[in-house]
Amino acid sequence: MISRPRLTLNTRQDKKSYNFQKEERKVRLKYTELKGMTVLADKEGKLLGSVRKLQVDSKRKVAVGLVFKSKSLSGERWSKVAKIKRVGEDVVFLADEKAVREDAPSGRDVRDLLGLPITSLDGKRLGALDDLIVETTNWSIAALALDSGGEVDLSKDAVFGEDTILLQKGAFDQIRQSSSSGSGFLARVFSAEEEAPKKPRRKTGRKSKPKKKTAKRKSKR
Secondary structure: OOOOOOOOEOOOOOOOHHHHHHHHHHHHEEEHHHHEEEEOOOOEEEEEEEEEEEEEEEOOOOOOOOOOEEEOOOOOOEEEEHHHEEEEEOOEEEHHHHHHHHOOOOOEEEOOOOEEEEOOOOOEEEEEEEEEEEOOOOEEEEEEOOOOOOEOOOOOEEOOOOOOOEEEOOOOHEEEEEEEOOOOHHHHHHHHHHHHOOOOOOOOOOOOOOOOOOOOOOOOO
């Protein structure tokens, strides 16, 4: 077995910083990280399916529902985020099976927002929306991931319109580099196109005919 080096935290400040970063990773979650997670009813211990969609209230800027699908059932079902007990690394735990709903989910599908242009209220273009970051403690939309690889926090002044997203003044200067840049929806789409193998050109069996040498006629004197 390969022995892994143990993490040593020498001071209280190191421990506090480490615990804060660890907690922050659990609290904040991207839509693309949430998608595909297993959904489980905690009380019954029953497997309900895997996450397909995240529904948001674009006016209140909060997530409202989680849509999931089971392999055994043909249709999609959903639950209000208020019924989510906790979110693990790979599993979303609902309180119980009673939280499952079969009617049409409320809110706006996050996929409808991806790719929308983002502009600040002072007229600066930030890019396009690549991913949505939510706080799993209260399911508010905490930040936006940009197609350029950066992230920017959301303020109360933000507006999710039909054709564009408007952010607070000075948002351009508030962009920070993401530690997991290039992992969002748009980045994966374009990287897949770049990695697609190019089809080799077909070689035709026709051989080019050699050019006939024309003898030069001698001019009669």
